[in-house]
Amino acid sequence: MASQDSESNEVSQVGGRRLIMVSNRLPVSLERLDDDQWRTHPAAGGLVSALDPVMRQRGGVWVGWPGVADETTETLRDVLDRQYNATSDYRLEPVALTGDDIADFYEGFSNEVIWPLFHNRFTVCRFEPDYWQAYQRVNREFAHRISEVAHTGDFVWVHDYHLVNVADELRALGVDNRASFFQHIPFPTADIFCNLPWWREIVHALLSYDFIGLQTVADRTNFLDVLTMMFDRVETEAGDRGIDISIGDEGLVRHQQQLRIGTLPISIDYDHIAEVAASEESVACVERFREGWGDRTVVVGVDRLDYTKGLPEKFEAFRELLTRYPELRSHITLQQHVVPSRQQVPQYIEQKEEIERLVGEINGEFTQPGWVPIHYIFHRMDQPELMAHYQVADIALVTPLKDGMNLVAKEFCAAKRDGNGVLILSEFAGSAAELGEHALLVNPHDVVSTAERIHDACRMPVEERRQRMQAMREIISAHNAFDWVEEFLRAAGANQ
Structure with missing residues (x-):
């Protein structure tokens, strides 16, 4: 008892x-x-x-x-x-x-x-x-x-x-x-x-x-x-x-x-995320990252290594984007952060090998002097650095094949202090039920449609970007952890 x-x-x-x-x-x-x-x-x-x-x-x-x-x-x-x-x-x-x-x-x-x-x-x-x-x-x-x-x-x-x-x-x-x-x-x-x-x-x-x-x-x-x-x-x-x-x-x-x-x-703890994003450490990272990216459109992805996260499909969609819209080459970069997970499980080892092969293949196909289309980083980050990446990004690409919620989508919005950003979100993520009206929803299996939504995000007027982001920030802040x-x-x- x-x-x-x-x-x-x-x-x-x-x-x-x-x-x-x-x-x-x-x-x-x-x-x-x-x-x-x-x-x-x-x-x-x-x-x-x-x-x-x-x-x-x-x-x-x-x-x-x-x-x-x-x-x-x-x-x-x-x-x-x-x-x-x-x-x-x-x-x-x-x-x-x-x-x-x-x-x-x-x-x-x-x-x-x-x-x-x-x-x-x-x-x-x-x-x-x-x-x-x-x-x-x-x-x-x-x-x-x-x-x-x-x-x-x-x-x-x-x-x-x-x-x-x-x-x-x-x-x-x-x-x-x-x-x-x-x-x-x-x-x-x-x-x-x-x-x-x-x-x-x-x-x-x-x-x-x-x-x-x-x-x-x-x-x-x-x-x-x-x-x-x-x-x-x-x-x-x-x-x-x-x-x-x-x-x-x-x-x-x-x-x-x-x-x-x-x-x-x-x-999520909305206030804590916003506080970390505004910290001196995070702001210093933002300035350094922005200097490095210049005027390129930055698409950020943050996913744990897992076959449910749709990473191969995401890379194929980005390849489709560069194929369909060659004018975007050298002007857009996908910065994909993959967090190590369950590395002793055979399926996860195979997943890592597949996505690294795809990244190499796509970069080999499209890289130009001074521009690499996909920056793939397999690592863990502390919160100030992660919030800086969110703040620098113009677009977040959150495209799991299936997810209970996906807190990355909510963290991205909470970190966007300037209110200027676009969330592209899988309709199979739980967060789509709350944010789907203001995010750009995609079926991650449909790489052509996902490529089109990335293109739409690139062309979206600043006023619309801010309206959509502000609406999502209000939803998340009104219902925190x-x-x-x-x-x-x-x-x-x-x-x-």
């Missing part, structure tokens, strides 16, 4: 309840050095970017893996207490994972099964039974850690596809805290979802949550379709805070299951 111990920096009141945040990764990673010393690194990723500022404001407890294998919980907790918890606004509680856990749970089931399946790439899934066993085992371990640190009445908020089973495991341990789940990636259509050999077990695990948040209306519709296919009776009723679902089925552990689901698109958290907690009934 839930612990009754407390520590000073754990206290986060959610209507009298503490907030227990749960995700696969903690917001910091640990590294053991050769001299048996430890170093902490800020963790990367959209989830951390969205939630870390919220936790800094609210305080609370964050449960997750600190990024190092084969260490004991006691060792990890001791390091975090000394190097983070002593001075942090919220407390980190580690989950210890072995090398086998990482290989089968994270690299295996999470990233070779769930990730491709939920991004409509089920043909590349590896449905290994050992992966599923590891997924269940690690979710059970997360539940054990939560049961040790949570107080009676605390509100548990679990994040993303790595940890679907956590609430079910908590119930098995006798922990009855209110538990909610937010899925950051898309939820697939029923015909794709049911390719998963364990799809029924996943649905039952989701039904152990009191509330499920999804990014878009399409995701919600897909989830309801799965429930309708699985159960004889599924009744829905629209409410102020989502859709209430009643399921009657003798096969359910929790008979007459009551569940609420809501559509809650995630956002803190608003998203408050809306989620209200919808989830955290105060009940």
